[in-house]
Amino acid sequence: MASGTALIYDEKMATHKLLWSDPICDIEVPERLSSSYEQLKSYHLVERCVPVPAREGSEEEILLVHSLEHLEVAKSTQTMNEEELKRVSENYDAFFFHPSTYHCARLAVGATLQLVDAVMSGEVRNGMALVRPPGHHSQRNAANGFCLFNNVAIAAEYAKLKYGLQRILIVDWDVHHGQGIQYIFEEDPSVLYFSWHRYEHQEFWPSLKESDYDAVGLGKGKGFNINLPWNKVGMGNSDYLAAFFHVLLPMAFEFDPELVIVSSGYDSGIGDPEGQMNATPEVFAHLTHFLMQLANGKLCVILEGGYHLKSLGESVCMTVKTLLGDPVPQITGEMAPCLSAVESIQNVRAAHKPYWKWLAYEDTSFLQNLSTKSHLLKKANSNTSTEHETKITNNNNTVKVERFLELHMKNILFPVPPIKTATIGSEGSEHFLSEHVQLVKEMDKTEIKSLVSGFYADLVEEDKILLSLGSMLAILDKILKKEVCNGIAASPTAALSAAVALRHSVRFGFQRVLCVFVGDMQITPNTEDGKMLIINICEKEQPGKTSCKHCISLNWKEDAEGNDFFSAVLGFILPVAYSYQPNLTVIAVGPNRSLGISGISLLVALLQGLAESRIVAVIEHPVVLSTTVSLCDL
Numbered sequence: 001m002a003s004g005t006a007l008i009y010d011e012k013m014a015t016h017k018l019l020w021s022d023p024i025c026d027i028e029v030p031e032r033l034s035s036s037y038e039q040l041k042s043y044h045l046v047e048r049c050v051p052v053p054a055r056e057g058s059e060e061e062i063l064l065v066h067s068l069e070h071l072e073v074a075k076s077t078q079t080m081n082e083e084e085l086k087r088v089s090e091n092y093d094a095f096f097f098h099p100s101t102y103h104c105a106r107l108a109v110g111a112t113l114q115l116v117d118a119v120m121s122g123e124v125r126n127g128m129a130l131v132r133p134p135g136h137h138s139q140r141n142a143a144n145g146f147c148l149f150n151n152v153a154i155a156a157e158y159a160k161l162k163y164g165l166q167r168i169l170i171v172d173w174d175v176h177h178g179q180g181i182q183y184i185f186e187e188d189p190s191v192l193y194f195s196w197h198r199y200e201h202q203e204f205w206p207s208l209k210e211s212d213y214d215a216v217g218l219g220k221g222k223g224f225n226i227n228l229p230w231n232k233v234g235m236g237n238s239d240y241l242a243a244f245f246h247v248l249l250p251m252a253f254e255f256d257p258e259l260v261i262v263s264s265g266y267d268s269g270i271g272d273p274e275g276q277m278n279a280t281p282e283v284f285a286h287l288t289h290f291l292m293q294l295a296n297g298k299l300c301v302i303l304e305g306g307y308h309l310k311s312l313g314e315s316v317c318m319t320v321k322t323l324l325g326d327p328v329p330q331i332t333g334e335m336a337p338c339l340s341a342v343e344s345i346q347n348v349r350a351a352h353k354p355y356w357k358w359l360a361y362e363d364t365s366f367l368q369n370l371s372t373k374s375h376l377l378k379k380a381n382s383n384t385s386t387e388h389e390t391k392i393t394n395n396n397n398t399v400k401v402e403r404f405l406e407l408h409m410k411n412i413l414f415p416v417p418p419i420k421t422a423t424i425g426s427e428g429s430e431h432f433l434s435e436h437v438q439l440v441k442e443m444d445k446t447e448i449k450s451l452v453s454g455f456y457a458d459l460v461e462e463d464k465i466l467l468s469l470g471s472m473l474a475i476l477d478k479i480l481k482k483e484v485c486n487g488i489a490a491s492p493t494a495a496l497s498a499a500v501a502l503r504h505s506v507r508f509g510f511q512r513v514l515c516v517f518v519g520d521m522q523i524t525p526n527t528e529d530g531k532m533l534i535i536n537i538c539e540k541e542q543p544g545k546t547s548c549k550h551c552i553s554l555n556w557k558e559d560a561e562g563n564d565f566f567s568a569v570l571g572f573i574l575p576v577a578y579s580y581q582p583n584l585t586v587i588a589v590g591p592n593r594s595l596g597i598s599g600i601s602l603l604v605a606l607l608q609g610l611a612e613s614r615i616v617a618v619i620e621h622p623v624v625l626s627t628t629v630s631l632c633d634l
């Protein structure tokens with residue numbers, strides 16, 4: 001598995017700038033790039049990345065997507081004076097030329113392709129390219145929305161051609177619809193394009209009918225274009241996470257891409273004048289973390305929009321920090337998506353039902369009266385405020401947002417715990433594990449006995465059991481003291497170890513401990529104090545087992561595709577776990593587990609988005625090593 005994160009930046013891309021007054025384009029300033037880079041430096045993130053130089057994209061590479069005419073027009077602007085530049089710019093919707101624009105746009109293309117090469121060659125695992133002008137609005141024969149060449153679309157065509165890829169996922173989390181990308185790939189089933197965007201029932205720019213949820217692709221491309229319109233402003237972390245859990249991630253796992261490219265616009269973040277949304281910078285760490293679980297981690301993040309310099313910089317840092325494998329910061333605030341977001345999520349799922357296995361059982365009965373419904377919704381929304389109150393409605397609120405960003409930002413990029421993963425390896429096992437792993441010495445028996453005696457002494461008689469608890473407790477202690485980030489212990493009885501780990505963590509002072517138990521859990525610690533949440537994925541109905549508020553059992557059977565597993569984890573376990581906001585996660589795999597190794601590794605990897613990635617895995621013997629790899633392989 002490749003390692004390392006590439007960072008591609010060339011300050012020459014800051015020369016492109018607006019020479020006349022234009023209230024629409026004046027937010028796309030050179031400082032977007034330089035201040036993001038400075039922010040990365042201030043958090044010591046640049047030095048941790050692999051520097052990869054930008055290059056000029058060739059004319060041939062640009063012609064993979066654009067017409068010769070478009071290329072020639074762009075090229076001809078290099079020698080124009082301001083008046084001519086202004087005139088050419090007026091041919092396009094929201095675009096401006098500068099004498100250096102053509103050169104900068106070729107650098108943006110080249111930087112993007114350099115990142116694709118670095119990732120596809122295995123030189124790095126993932127990376128980010130800080131580029132401008134952005135690309136996702138530009139079309140075969142036109143510049144649009146600050147974009148001249150479609151960097152991400154060219155990258156996808158380039159990767160198909162040079163590396164023979166057949167499945168590329170493009171995730172566009174910019175707050176605008178990347179209609180350029182949609183037009184280029186809408187008949188192409190080898191490129192899955194997902195975009196969410198501010199839409200407000202087609203009121204918001206670019207105000208296209210084809211940006212709505214029912215634009216699912218054309219011909220062979222049907223089902224491979226996913227539009228999630230936001231019909232209200234003020235969308236926040238909970239709405240973005242719900243969109244990933246209930247739309248993008250199940251599709252992405254079913255699609256199983258060989259490469260993931262992100263049209264990474266941060267105008268969907270809080271404070272941005274274009275987006276007017278409320279999602280905070282750490283949400284981009286979570287979104288990045290989720291996408292890192294696809295395509296063996298081959299992830300190329302390409303900058304698109306983002307016009308609030310402070311919010312942009314913090315979000316860029318959150319993204320790069322996560323690409324580097326750092327623990328994911330806790331998401332705070334409400335966890336329920338708003339009504340309008342749920343409406344959009346339901347609509348796009350219903351529109352895609354015919355094209356996706358994981359949606360086979362989707363109930364679309366609500367759709368019948370949708371046409372009147374959305375009309376009614378629109379009318380209703382004009383007065384009722386059943387949505388997030390939009391915190392940034394008028395300018396004195398903007399001050400509040402600025403204040404929020406100042407206060408909120410300075411300490412959310414915490415120092416990384418020195419060691420990532422702890423394990424009790426039998427002699428020599430350290431050779432299997434990556435450099436992140438620290439071997440922890442066993443606790444001695446007397447210490448264990450005294451520690452455990454207050455809990456399950458009646459259950460713990462045999463020494464073998466006692467010893468197994470010792471290794472888990474030794475690791476758990478390091479996690480609770482935040483000396484390590486996560487750990488893994490083998491155990492002859494995962495159920496007992498999990499129960500002790502839960503009790504021990506609560507006694508240590510953790511207020512919300514999540515336990516995901518795979519297999520039938522003989523012991524269920526009492527959870528009524530709300531300090532534990534147990535999700536039990538069990539093969540068969542547990543006779544007489546009552547599901548109480550904090551103990552949920554999910555009946556499970558191994559199925560042919562394994563797709564149901566993804567939608568169960570993504571559509572149920574993660575949303576429940578995220579709404580619980582645990583500060584520690586215990587995952588335990590019992591004897592008759594029903595999930596394959598890959599399923600467990602994915603579950604562990606996805607659960608690392610919680611509790612600042614504090615997770616302890618208690619595994620029955622045979623699967624120990626592979627799970628260790630997925631733990632320290634973040």
Ligand SMILES: NCCCNCCCCCC(=O)CS
Nearest residue numbers: 094145146176205265304305
């Ligand atoms: N009433 C007309 C308003 C037009 N606004 C155009 C905004 C273009 C934004 C492009 C962008 O941010 C790329 S990521």
Ligand SMILES: [Zn+2]
Nearest residue numbers: 174175176305
């Ligand atoms: Zn944008």
